Amino acid sequence: MYGEKSFGISPGEKITLQMSAGEYLLRMESGKGICPNERETKEINLRPGEERVYRFSISSNANISLTRER
16 A cells, blocks of 8 residues: 555565566665664566565665665
């Protein structure tokens, strides 16, 4: 559902999502630690049968990023 939290993960964890083709808005927020209000948003458009891998990371200066790996 739009605007609702779908999942939460901690460092070292991973999650696999089965999603239908279509347009999505991915938002990552840091909810713990020294910068709890940091966030990044990406718009994606999945094609039928497409597989994507993303990595969430927080740098040493507390900048967060959502990077597509494949």
